Amino acid sequence: MTRIVLVHGIGRQLAGPHSLLDDWYPSLADGLALNGCQVQRSEVAAAFYGDLFRPAGHRSIGLPDLDATDVTDPLERDVLLSWWHQAAQQEALVPGPEDRGRLRTPQLVQRALDALSHSSFFAGLGEHLLIFSARQVRRYFTEPAVRENVQKRVSATVSDGTQVIVAHSLGSVVAYEVLCAHPEWRDITLVTLGSPLAVRNLVFDRLRPAPADGRAQWPPSVRRWVNVADRGDVVALVKTLAPAFGDALTDRLVHNGAKAHDARPYLTAHETGEAIAAALGENGRAP
Structure with missing residues (x-):
């Protein structure tokens, strides 16, 4: 029975549900252990969709050899500029946008x-990987x-026994x-x-259902929502989601x-494990 569903973000096109779970489950278990809770691997599933962004076979090795001239879509450009x-x-x-001399x-x-x-955040990523990541956001x-x-991939992973969805x-x-x-x-x-959910223009205004009067709809199936962000996370440009999604949402900062x-460090954080452990315990099913 799937009690916890993990949902990945961009850049996982070469993985799969089993390898993703291999990568994330130990960190999830560590975060839960800090809160006196444990969950069996068999009770956790990865909702995997990265292969939908995997390029078809081509003559070159690796990802397409993208460069700045390939960024012609305004959304791809704006994602890169926001990072x-x-x-x-x-x-x-x-160097910032104002530092033209550098x-x-x-x-x-x-x-x-x-x-x-x-x-340091993007260390090791070549131009083509940065562009390819921004392109995944645009394509979605x-x-x-x-x-x-x-x-559909995420919906199919959720079962009647699912208590927590952890999404990165x-x-x-x-x-x-x-x-x-x-x-x-x-x-x-x-x-x-x-999460980049509250980033205006790039993400927030493109959500479905569409926000109204600056506020987004609360998902009716959600009992509790905890958002965890690192101050230095350049993707989560807006660290607090409550102003945009409702006061019932709890925002937590981590390092x-x-x-x-x-x-993985998000999953090992005490705050993340606490939120997941509380959800498992609310129904009296935490070990």
Whole structure:
């Protein structure tokens, strides 16, 4: 029986549900252990959709060799620029948009990519991976078939026994929309990690159902919602979701070290384990 469903974010196109669970389950177990709780691996499932973004076979090795000239969509550009602005605010080594003397490339997107190469957060990611990640965000919001198929993967993983959905990064957007679309589900606890849900223009205004008067709908199937964010997480540009989604939402800040957006330190955090353990215990089923 699936008690906990894990939903991943961008950049997992080469993984799968079993390898993702191998990667995340130990961290989940550690966070729960800090709160005197445990859950069997067999009771946890990964809602996996990354392969939907995996490129078809081509002559080159690895991902398509993308560069700044391939960023022609305004949403892809704005995602990259938002990461740049936030990274520049968080890290002294990342030159900001105003520091033209430190960046010699005149093209705005290329300047953003060059700046992000100095970020510890994006360390090891080449330009093509940064662009490919931004493209996944754009495709989810602008390609209806992609959005529908991603949501189907998550919906199919949720069972009658599911008590908690833990969603990371773009996965929090998917989980939110799926929960709104399934009011028949009941008493779900939603735990979002490094979520961009409240980022205006890029994400918030593109949600379904659409927000009204600056406030988004509370998913009717959600009993409790805890949002966990690291101050240095450049993807979770807005750290508190309650102002946009309702006062019933609890926002918690954590410190993940150098890997501010990585799902694993989010899962090992006491605050994350506490939220999940509380949900398991509310129904009297925590071991």
